[in-house]
Amino acid sequence: MSDTPARKPAKSTPRSAKSTPAVAAAPSAQPRRSGAGRPRVRHDALTELPPLQIDGDSGDDIIARIYQTVFDSVMSQRLTPGTKLPEAALCELFGVGRTVVQKALQKLAHEHIVELRPNRGAVVAMPTPQETREIFEARRALEGAIMRLAVQNATRADLARLRRQLKEEHAVMHSYAQTHWARLASSFHMRVAELSRNRTLQRYLAELVSRCSLIVALHEPAGYAACEHDEHTHIVDLIERGDVNGAVAAMDAHLVSLEEHIHLVSANSGNSLARMLGME
Numbered sequence: 001m002s003d004t005p006a007r008k009p010a011k012s013t014p015r016s017a018k019s020t021p022a023v024a025a026a027p028s029a030q031p032r033r034s035g036a037g038r039p040r041v042r043h044d045a046l047t048e049l050p051p052l053q054i055d056g057d058s059g060d061d062i063i064a065r066i067y068q069t070v071f072d073s074v075m076s077q078r079l080t081p082g083t084k085l086p087e088a089a090l091c092e093l094f095g096v097g098r099t100v101v102q103k104a105l106q107k108l109a110h111e112h113i114v115e116l117r118p119n120r121g122a123v124v125a126m127p128t129p130q131e132t133r134e135i136f137e138a139r140r141a142l143e144g145a146i147m148r149l150a151v152q153n154a155t156r157a158d159l160a161r162l163r164r165q166l167k168e169e170h171a172v173m174h175s176y177a178q179t180h181w182a183r184l185a186s187s188f189h190m191r192v193a194e195l196s197r198n199r200t201l202q203r204y205l206a207e208l209v210s211r212c213s214l215i216v217a218l219h220e221p222a223g224y225a226a227c228e229h230d231e232h233t234h235i236v237d238l239i240e241r242g243d244v245n246g247a248v249a250a251m252d253a254h255l256v257s258l259e260e261h262i263h264l265v266s267a268n269s270g271n272s273l274a275r276m277l278g279m280e
Contacts, residue, residue: 059100062094062100063103063104063107065094066094066101066104074124075183081124081125081127082123083124084121085121087121111210112210125214127211132262135212136258139208140251140255140256142201143189143192147248148244148248149198150192150193150195151239151243151247154195154239154240159240173229186209186213189205189209190209192235216258228258235250
């Protein structure tokens with residue numbers, strides 16, 4: 001009888017020992033959460049973020065909302081090039097933690113809408129004249145190759161879709177803001193790229209068009225839409241005729257003209273971040 005109590009503690013001891021690692025593991029996860037309150041964006045940390053620990057789709061939804069808010073504010077010129085995007089301020093405005101904001105900033109940086117600067121945080125991208133030249137040089141070379149394939153592959157249905165695109169351009173040309181026009185004009189180039197039937201070329205062009213769209217939306221003076229629309233119409237006419245060399249030359253001239261209308265000047269804004277994001 002006296003042996004029985006001795007055996008019970010012996011059996012219970014392994015159970016408590018097994019539970020000990022689980023208890024000890026909890027504090028090790030705490031430092032990750034406690035870091036969520038840091039106010040600064042660390043570039044090195046952004047490159048190797050752990051997966052979001054958010055249940056359901058709410059994490060992706062809020063990341064998308066932050067991304068779209070910043071993107072729209074940049075394209076509508078409320079957020080000007082060089083504007084700082086303090087992580088702590090974004091966390092407070094959107095009511096989220098640091099990791100969520102970092103994920104949104106990562107996506108914006110990947111698409112060159114913002115820049116992540118080591119020890120200085122995130123700012124709205126401000127392309128230099130050299131970067132602008134390089135982007136347009138790459139785009140002209142790529143669209144030249146795309147145009148040759150587009151002329152060869154274009155069908156009547158393709159041309160009909162391009163004509164509808166031109167009608168839409170004409171309808172909004174004088175009725176909407178410059179930023180709206182810039183988006184529509186960019187979609188014309190992507191529609192032409194679809195005619196190449198080359199997804200790799202389309203993917204590379206999408207990145208260049210995204211970067212060019214930002215530059216054009218921010219730095220192209222208003223009033224150029226009519227000329228740009230006429231150039232698009234001329235390009236479609238040449239595609240319809242099957243004039244490969246003419247279409248390539250017209251596209252090149254169009255992009256040269258587009259670059260020449262860029263004036264890399266940024267205006268400083270005294271507005272609060274919330275106002276620039278359209279949140280007050």
